[in-house]
Amino acid sequence: MGTVSHVLRSISSKNFFLIGSRRCLNYSAIQYDGTADPAPLFFNDEVQSLLRLLTRVDYNKVFRKRKLGKNQLSDPEYKFMTDAELKESLKEAQKKADELLQIPPVVKIDFGKQRILSKDPALNGISTSRLVFTDITFGVKDANRLIVVREPDGTLQEAEWQLKKRMNQLYFPTPGRLLKPPRMFEDNYLESLLDRQEYEFILDRACAQFDPHEEEYQRIASITYQHLNEKNSFDKLRSTRHFGSLVFFLVWNKNVDNLLLDLIETSNIFEADKLVTLYSQINSVQVDGDSDLNRVENFIKTYANKKGALELALQSYKEIVKKQKEVEQGINIAHGIPTS
Numbered sequence: 560m561g562t563v564s565h566v567l568r569s570i571s572s573k574n575f576f577l578i579g580s581r582r583c584l585n586y587s588a589i590q591y592d593g594t595a596d597p598a599p600l601f602f603n604d605e606v607q608s609l610l611r612l613l614t615r616v617d618y619n620k621v622f623r624k625r626k627l628g629k630n631q632l633s634d635p636e637y638k639f640m641t642d643a644e645l646k647e648s649l650k651e652a653q654k655k656a657d658e659l660l661q662i663p664p665v666v667k668i669d670f671g672k673q674r675i676l677s678k679d680p681a682l683n684g685i686s687t688s689r690l691v692f693t694d695i696t697f698g699v700k701d702a703n704r705l706i707v708v709r710e711p712d713g714t715l716q717e718a719e720w721q722l723k724k725r726m727n728q729l730y731f732p733t734p735g736r737l738l739k740p741p742r743m744f745e746d747n748y749l750e751s752l753l754d755r756q757e758y759e760f761i762l763d764r765a766c767a768q769f770d771p772h773e774e775e776y777q778r779i780a781s782i783t784y785q786h787l788n789e790k791n792s793f794d795k796l797r798s799t800r801h802f803g804s805l806v807f808f809l810v811w812n813k814n815v816d817n818l819l820l821d822l823i824e825t826s827n828i829f830e831a832d833k834l835v836t837l838y839s840q841i842n843s844v845q846v847d848g849d850s851d852l853n854r855v856e857n858f859i860k861t862y863a864n865k866k867g868a869l870e871l872a873l874q875s876y877k878e879i880v881k882k883q884k885e886v887e888q889g890i891n892i893a894h895g896i897p898t899s
Contacts, residue, residue, distance in 0.1 A: 584746050584753075586785045588778035589812060592668040600841055601665040601807060609837045610662060610803035613830055617798040621656045662803035663762075669772040671720035682713035691718065693726045701727040724770075735767035744768075744779055753786045762801045784808045793821050806834070810841050816865040823855070823872040826879065831855045838862070852877075 591597050600606055640648065686709075694705040706718040706726050718726065728738055742748055743764065752761055761783050769776035784805050787795060796802045809815050815838055822831040832851035835858045839846050844862065848854030852873075859869045891897075 584750050584782060586782045589781040589785070589808075590668055590774065590777040591666065591811075592774075592777075596667045597807070597811060598664070598666045603840075606807075606837065606840060607662075607803075609833050609840075610806055611660070612833055613806050613837070614660060614799075614802045615797055615830070616656060616660065618652065618656060620798040621659055622652070660798075660800045660803075662800055663766050664771045665804055665807050666772045668774050668777060669720070670774075671723075673716050673719055675714060675716045676707060677715045679713040679715065682709070684711070685713075687711055691722065691726060693730060695730050701731070701733075720773075733767075735764075737768065740768055740775070744775070749779070749782070753783065756787075756790065756792055756795055758783055758787050758792070758795050759799050759801060762796075762804075780804065781808065788814065788817050791817055791821060793818060806837070807841075810834075810838050813838075813842060813862075814864075816863055816869065819855075819859075819863070820865070820869055820872055823869065823876055826876060828852055828855060828876065 689711065690709040692707050692709070696704075701724070704723070704727060706723045707715055708718050708722065709715050717723075725738060727733075728736055741764070743752060743761075749761070762780060765776050765779045765783075769779075771777075787793070787805065788809060793802075793805075796805055806818065809818055815834060819831055819834055822828070822834065828851050832854050835846050835854055838844070838858070846854055846858045846861070848857050856873060859866060859873065863869050
């Protein structure tokens with residue numbers, strides 16, 4: 560009897576494991592597939608400036624050593640420099656940081672259109688397979704490369720986007736891109752990566768494998784953004800090239816409450832005000848105020864979804880600022896410094 564019950568428990572636990580391993584992601588893809596095109600707003604100079612500011616560049620994080628599985632870590636190099644050489648090195652570091660923090664483009668999904676070039680009924684039935692013809696001229700951009708397909712019924716038409724992408728990768732491989740997408744983007748593997756908060760790894764790999772206008776890229780990116788936003792793990796992407804895309808996604812979908820709360824709780828009211836400015840510009844709303852704090856307060860009253868939590872955080876911030884001023888005044892009085 561003991562043996563039978565042990566077997567039953569084993570079978571039960573195995574079944575439970577199998578069921579558990581088939582869980583699906585709890586997020587639906589939110590893609591830029593509507594009538595509105597985000598590209599004009601995203602590429603606006605002022606929007607780009609705000610996104611860069613909210614990224615909060617930290618050179619220690621930008622230039623950190625990363626284990627990419629390709630190169631071994633090298634020993635640090637120390638140099639003696641004059642002031643002029645130091646300034647020049649800092650300029651080069653800033654330029655390199657700008658390149659590393661280049662935000663992936665935010666564009667509308669392009670499903671592509673297949674233009675029919677000719678119909679030749681006389682060729683109908685000659686072949687049972689599609690014949691693909693690729694222009695392999697060197698130096699032509701992938702998007703402009705001529706790739707056509709002769710269908711079994713004799714129709715000659717431009718290749719659909721996925722076929723065009725596959726042929727480009729076959730003849731002119733893009734570094735880091737595979738002919739077949741890696742299994743890490745399948746729901747069960749993606750969920751495991753999200754649970755480990757490997758957000759930057761997921762987005763870096765998605766950028767290498769897909770183009771920004773592809774449906775699959777936007778599915779992966781949107782699910783990653785939603786998971787990060789729900790976990791309030793904004794520091795995982797801050798000072799990376801993906802933070803700007805994350806902020807734009809949240810603002811575009813009017814879901815900035817968690818990020819705004821994070822900025823208020825960390826006393827970054829200046830950045831909170833810039834987030835409100837970005838929200839106003841992208842969603843064409845007006846938020847008035849004579850100071851950073853006042854504009855944030857008015858935004859919470861008018862447009863926030865989590866008014867209670869945000870108002871409490873803002874009240875706590877005001878009390879902290881008040882206590883800091885009292886301490887500062889006390890120190891000044893103790894040192895005989897007049898206070899205003």
